[in-house]
Structure formats: C-alpha cells, structure tokens
Amino acid sequence: xxxxxxxxxxxxxxxxxxxxxxxxxxxxxxxxxxxxxxxxxxxxxxxxxxxxxxxxxxxxxxxxxxxxxxxxxxxxxxxxxxxxxxxxxxxxxxxxxxxxxxxxxxxxxxxxxxxxxxxxxxxxxxxxxxxxxxxxxxxxxxxxxxxxxxxxxxxxxxxxxxxxxxxxxxxxxxxxxxxxxxxxxxxxxxxxxxxxxxxxxxxxxxxxxxxxxxxxxxxxxxxxxxxxxxxxxxxxxxxxxxxxxxxxxxxxxxxxxxxxxxxxxxxxxxxxxxxxxxxxxxxxxxxxxxxxxxxx
Amino acid sequence: xxxxxxxxxxxxxxxxxxxxxxxxxxxxxxxxxxxxxxxxxxxxxxxxxxxxxxxxxxxxxxxxxxxxxxxxxxxxxxxxxxxxxxxxxxxxxxxxxxxxxxxxxxxxxxxxxxxxxxxxxxxxxxxxxxxxxxxxxxxxxxxxxxxxxxxxxxxxxxxxxxxxxxxxxxxxxxxxx
Numbered sequence: 133x134x135x136x137x138x139x140x141x142x143x144x145x146x147x148x149x150x151x152x153x154x155x156x157x158x159x160x161x162x163x164x165x166x167x168x169x170x171x172x173x174x175x176x177x178x179x180x181x182x183x184x185x186x187x188x189x190x191x192x193x194x195x196x197x198x199x200x201x202x203x204x205x206x207x208x209x210x211x212x213x214x215x216x217x218x219x220x221x222x223x224x225x226x227x228x229x230x231x232x233x234x235x236x237x238x239x240x241x242x243x244x245x246x247x248x249x250x251x252x253x254x255x256x257x258x259x260x261x262x263x264x265x266x267x268x269x270x271x272x273x274x275x276x277x278x279x280x281x282x283x284x285x286x287x288x289x290x291x292x293x294x295x296x297x298x299x300x301x302x303x304x305x306x307x308x309x310x311x312x313x314x315x316x317x318x319x320x321x322x323x324x325x326x327x328x329x330x331x332x333x334x335x336x337x338x339x340x341x342x343x344x345x346x347x348x349x350x351x352x353x354x355x356x357x358x359x360x361x362x363x364x365x366x367x368x369x370x371x372x373x374x375x376x377x378x379x380x381x382x383x384x385x386x387x388x389x390x391x392x393x394x395x396x397x398x399x400x401x402x403x404x405x406x407x408x409x410x411x412x413x414x415x416x417x418x419x420x421x422x423x424x425x426x427x428x
Numbered sequence: 429x430x431x432x433x434x435x436x437x438x439x440x441x442x443x444x445x446x447x448x449x450x451x452x453x454x455x456x457x458x459x460x461x462x463x464x465x466x467x468x469x470x471x472x473x474x475x476x477x478x479x480x481x482x483x484x485x486x487x488x489x490x491x492x493x494x495x496x497x498x499x500x501x502x503x504x505x506x507x508x509x510x511x512x513x514x515x516x517x518x519x520x521x522x523x524x525x526x527x528x529x530x531x532x533x534x535x536x537x538x539x540x541x542x543x544x545x546x547x548x549x550x551x552x553x554x555x556x557x558x559x560x561x562x563x564x565x566x567x568x569x570x571x572x573x574x575x576x577x578x579x580x581x582x583x584x585x586x587x588x589x590x591x592x593x594x595x596x597x598x599x600x601x602x603x604x605x
Binding site: 135136138139140142143145201202204205361362363364365367 | 455458461462469471490492496497498500524528529530531
C-alpha cells in the first residue's frame with residue numbers, strides 16, 4: 133500500500149456534533165425496535181434493524197472517515213460522500229421504518245403527545261402532507277442538487293464550514309423525502325402510491341441525476357476551480373478528478389434508481405399475477421354458484 | 429416528558445459547541461500554493477480566517493517533491509517572528525498526528541501579540557532542506573457576536589425549554605395546593 137493511501141485510511145475525524153446526533157438517533161431506534169419486538173410486532177424484524185444500522189454506518193463513514201476529510205482535496209471523493217449519504221444511507225434508513233419504530237423508542241408521554249400531533253386531522257400532519265407531495269419534493273430535490281453543483285455555490289460550501297453543513301443537511305433531508313415516496317415507507321401520510329407512480333417518480337429523479345452526471349463528466353472545462361489550488365493526490369489532475377466525479381454521479385448514483393425501478397417492476401408483476409389469480413378464483417366460484425342454481 | 433425534552437435540548441445544545449469550531453475540511457485560508465522551497469513544493473493553510481490574540485492558530489502544511497509525491501517523513505518546523513520586535517519568536521514542530529488529513533503536517537500556535545508576524549516553514553528530510561515563508565496579521569481579540577452564535581443558540585434553547593416547562597407546571601398546579 134502506498135503512503136498516500138495509508139494516510140487516507142488513517143485520516144478519521146472525531147466530529148462530536150455528528151457522533152452525538154448519530155448515537156442519539158440510533159439509541160432511540162434500537163430502544164423502539166426492542167420494545168416492539170418484545171410485544172411481538174411484525175414491523176420490528178431483524179432485516180429492518182440491519183437496514184437502519186447500515187444506513188447510519190454509511191452516514192458515519194461518509195462524514196468521519198477519510199472520505200469526509202479528503203473531500204477537500206478530491207472532487208470524486210466528495211461525490212462518493214454525497215452518494216453514500218443520498219443513495220445508500222437514505223434508502224436504507226427509510227426501509228427500516230424509522231418513524232413508527234423510532235416513536236416507540238421515546239418515553240410514553242412523548243410518544244402519546246407526538247401521536248396526537250400527527251393524527252389524521254391534525255394541522256401538523258396536514259402541513260407535512262401538503263409540503264411533501266411527490267411533485268414538490270422532486271422539484272425541491274432537483275433544485276437543491278443543481279444549485280449546490282453551481283461552481284460558485286460549490287466553492288462557498290467547500291470553504292465555509294457552516295454552509296457546508298447546511299449543504300449536507302439539505303442533501304440528506306431531501307434524499308430521505310425522495311426515498312420516503314420511492315420505497316413507500318411508513319408513515320403513510322399520503323394517498324396510496326401505486327407501483328407505476330413510484331416507478332415514474334424514481335425514473336424522473338434518475339433522469340435529472342443522469343443529466344447532471346453527464347454534464348459534469350463531459351464538461352471540457354474545469355468547473356470546480358477550487359481543486360486546482362490544492363495538492364493533487366495519486367497524481368490525479370483536477371480536470372480528470374472532475375470527470376471521475378461526474379462518472380460516479382452518473383453511474384453508481386443512477387444505478388440505485390435503476391435497481392429500484394427493476395424491483396418495482398418485479399413487485400408490480402407479482403401483484404398483477406396475484407390479482408389475476410384472485411379474479412380467476414372468483415370467476416370460478418361464480419360459475420360454480422351459477423351452475424348450482426341452474427341445477428337446483 | 430419535560431425531563432426527556434430537557435435531555436434532548438441539552439444534547440442539541442452540546443452539538444452546537446463543536447459545530448462552532450469544526451472547519452469544513454480542516455484546511456482554512458490558503459497562504460502558499462505549491463511554492464518551491466528547495467527540493468519541495470509547499471502549500472500552507474491557516475485556520476481560522478481572522479487570527480486574533482485569543483484564538484489558536486492552526487497551520488496545515490503540505491510537502492511534496494517535484495514529482496508531486498507527498499513527502500511524509502520530513503522534519504517540519506514552524507517559526508513565527510513578530511515583525512515589529514524580532515526578539516518575540518515562537519518555534520513549533522508540525523506533525524501528522526495534529527493534522528486531520530494525515531499526509532499533511534500541522535502545528536498549533538497561539539500568537540499573543542497583535543501586528544504582523546513573519547511565519548517561516550523549515551523542512552528537512554533526506555531530500556535536503558527547504559524554506560518557505562509568508563506574513564500573517566494578528567488582530568486584537570474582538571467580541572465578535574459570531575464567536576458566540578452557536579453556544580448562545582444552545583444556551584437559549586435550554587432556557588426556552590426550561591421557562592416553558594416551568595410555566596406549564598405553574599399553570600397545571602391546582603390553586604391552593
């Protein structure tokens with residue numbers, strides 16, 4: 133292993149703001165999972181716990197490891213960091229049903245109060261439903277993603293810690309909302325989302341991600357000039373680094389939406405098959421009943 | 429419930445404090461960019477942006493050879509001399525242990541005199557010796573509101589929850605009890 137790679141692997145950052153938030157959210161979720169498991173609730177299964185912990189693990193890795201510290205030196209590492217948070221951590225966390233399970237991790241009075249705030253007719257729930265409609269979320273996610281990839285905004289975020297933290301929070305928050313709709317995770321505040329609608333939603337998100345990835349990859353000029361001012365690692369020049377970053381956004385980033393669409397197609401086919409079987413069974417029963425009536 | 433909210437408030441307040449200090453990447457203001465210093469190419473960053481007599485100054489140094497490979501086994505010294513009085517000097521060793529990115533060297537200084545300081549980076553390894561320098565202005569410690577922003581936000585959050593909790597408790601206590 134070369135010395136730079138070794139330095140990369142050793143460059144962990146002890147960020148207490150990140151560690152405290154991750155530990156608290158994880159302990160709330162695990163407490164809720166254990167409580168529900170003891171009650172025999174089906175929602176608290178092992179794969180959900182694994183999914184949640186893996187999602188949190190991705191966030192920790194993206195922010196605390198060499199990926200989090202070397203984003204300042206390599207554009208493609210920064211893209212890997214964003215993809216880890218938005219394409220891996222966010223769907224894994226949403227698949228783990230964090231809201232219902234997490235609520236069970238709260239003290240009983242807090243849980244009851246929260247449930248009251250979120251009941252079907254509560255203004256808070258109506259507000260959440262209104263501002264998180266798929267179209268609004270898609271628009272906000274897209275605007276947010278493209279805005280931060282503007283060269284000036286990008287440079288501001290890379291050189292100013294508060295702006296950089298806001299950027300990460302917005303990326304992660306909007307990604308959670310996108311995956312909330314795509315995975316149809318609980319809480320199901322919105323109207324029933326069919327497989328077809330979810331597929332279209334994932335495809336629309338994939339498409340804009342693809343465009344941005346292609347734009348960065350194909351750009352003949354250095355968009356993110358900041359990287360020309362820092363020492364280059366592993367001999368990767370700034371423009372080549374930008375091309376690799378764009379490719380990472382284009383391929384592994386887009387792949388997650390591709391997989392999601394494939395999973396949804398397979399689920400939709402299963403569902404159609406089941407519906408057809410049910411209908412055939414009902415038709416058979418009707419025919420039998422009709423025959424019976426005719427005989428009698 | 430109030431106790432739980434208190435714990436949550438204190439916890440979030442605690443996260444504000446490190447947020448105030450954490451730099452985006454641990455680099456900061458670039459002072460030198462790939463400057464030739466003998467057999468080396470040297471880049472230097474200082475953090476924070478505005479150096480005062482009251483805060484610590486972090487100097488991050490990148491040392492590369494002319495092939496742009498990182499030199500990781502050098503002895504790196506940081507010498508700070510007050511321009512107005514050359515008798516006031518400080519000498520520090522920069523190391524990988526202090527740096528966030530472990531192929532860089534970092535030194536932590538406290539320059540307690542205002543004015544212009546001349547900072548010299550001395551590098552010594554089997555490749556030879558090299559030196560690079562830059563000037564840095566140190567200002568009087570100011571009571572800038574931004575310095576207190578995050579801790580103040582944290583303390584305010586706790587106070588608001590406390591006052592709200594006490595108000596609710598007073599209201600829910602039956603009269604004459």
